Amino acid sequence: MRTLGILLSLAAAAFIGAAIVLYAGVYDISATDQHLRPTFWLLQTGLRESVEQRAEEIEAPPLDDPILAARGLYHFRAHCVQCHGAPGVAPDPFALGLTPLPGSLSDAAREWTASQLYWVIRNGIKMTAMPAWQFRLSDEDLWSVVAFLKTLPDLSPHAYRQARAAGPVAPTQAHSPAPPDRERGRRALRQFGCVGCHVIPGVVAAASFVGPPLNRIGTRAFVAGQLPNTTANLITWIRHPQAVSPGTAMPDLGVGERDARDMAAYLEQLR
Ligand code: HEC
Ligand code: HEC
Known part of the structure; x- marks a missing residue:
């Protein structure tokens, strides 16, 4: 009974402490104030584990068709390079001021599986500037971007500049047989x-x-x-x-x- 009392008082104290920090505006929300190491670790680990969990059941279609990757390059140039940059290409100035900073995708393409990349691109990442693309790109187009990302680790700045993009597939939005959802x-x-x-x-x-x-x-x-x-x-x-x-x-x-x-x-x- 006594332990329970102590635990409850501690919980109440923690709650009141958190409320004071919150309402006194102690937390610095500015994008130039970097996270503490432990906070950063927590966010990164949470992101990785969450994506791994959710992408587990997704099966990737074959992605080694060069035309598919060329289509992905088209979307990458239209929608991604502004934030993430590309080999030899800087992100747009606004993107450099974002927290978290959108990293170069050459790394991500190596570390993440195709299904994980697909999940992230389709759903975006909450509390970051990473948008969800499922309402803007068809499923086929989403996979084409993954196909292109998978070529990134081997792409030199010169090859990136020379690479020719193929046009997008026709929007598949138009008529969906699925009932209203x-x-x-x-x-x-x-x-x-x-x-x-x-x-x-x-x-x-x-x-x-x-x-x-x-x-x-x-x-x-x-x-x-x-x-x-x-x-x-x-x-x-x-x-x-x-x-x-x-x-x-x-x-x-x-x-x-x-x-x-x-x-x-x-x-x-x-x-
Ligand atoms: C408005 C800026 C912005 C745009 C546009 C954008 N991203 Fe992101 N992206 C981010 C941010 C911010 C993160 C989170 C980085 C973090 O948490 O470390 C992110 C994370 C990712 C990740 C997870 C890997 C990692 O390094 O964290 C992938 C993969 C990714 N983006 C792919 C894309 C693709 C593909 C496109 C284009 C279809 C795209 N992004 C467009 C901002 C953007
Ligand atoms: C930039 C602001 C803005 C955005 C974004 C916007 N709306 Fe509107 N919306 C308005 C305004 C202003 C009106 C009133 C227009 C009028 O009566 O002429 C309106 C009217 C409406 C109405 C009619 C409301 C009524 O009382 O009759 C609907 C429904 C509606 N919007 C839905 C949407 C949906 C769905 C979206 C997203 C796809 C959206 N709006 C995005 C500003 C916006």
Whole structure:
């Protein structure tokens, strides 16, 4: 009984201590303040273990086709080199100021398996600037990037400069036979930045009132005061607000049909 009392007092003291540190603003949040070694180790180990665990079941397709790697190079130049750099190529200036620093991928390509690389690229890494690409690249394109990364360790700066990229495969977004998926839609509402302007129940983000809150959007008679609130119209609005209402503050965000359909399925049940 006595030990329990002591343990409870210690827990309470730790909790109060943590609250004081938090609310007194003691923690330096600046990106120039480097992590303590133990914190850094904790984050790195957590990242590695989490990816290993989640990539275990993923089976990589054959990746040694040079055309696949050339396609991957196209996406790498379009989406990755800005942050990670390449042999003989520096990252863009903004990327050098990020914490954690996006490292050169020549190392990662050697250390991580194809399935782990695929998982990271597809899902991104929370609390870092590493984006999730699953809403922007098709599955085939994601694997093409992995195929290219696997050639990186052997690529000299000269060979990187000379390498010719193949165009991307046609977007596979357009028509998906899968039924609308609310849970996928909920994630898409975050991944297309909708919560940057709208409060959306069930999607955690800083409250923003740039656009109207979308709670109970399922009960609304009109979308944006213009279109009768049907599934088709909601999808049209999400994909092409500027065409429906030229000059509205809501930008066209490049949302594909499948993503818009899934978002609509989520929004419609907010009643
Ligand atoms: C906006 C910047 C940014 C962009 C764009 C970006 N990344 Fe990253 N990436 C990061 C950051 C930050 C990390 C985390 C580094 C860490 O935790 O040490 C990371 C981590 C990774 C990792 C894990 C390996 C490691 O070294 O930590 C891989 C693999 C990766 N990125 C691949 C890619 C690919 C492929 C693309 C392009 C499709 C890409 N990244 C685009 C910022 C970016
Ligand atoms: C830059 C801010 C901004 C972003 C980002 C944004 N919206 Fe909007 N949204 C607005 C504004 C402003 C309106 C009101 C437009 C109007 O009534 O003309 C609006 C209206 C809407 C409406 C109609 C609301 C109503 O009450 O009728 C829906 C639905 C909607 N947005 C969904 C989305 C989705 C889904 C996304 C992400 C793909 C998104 N918005 C991204 C600013 C934004």
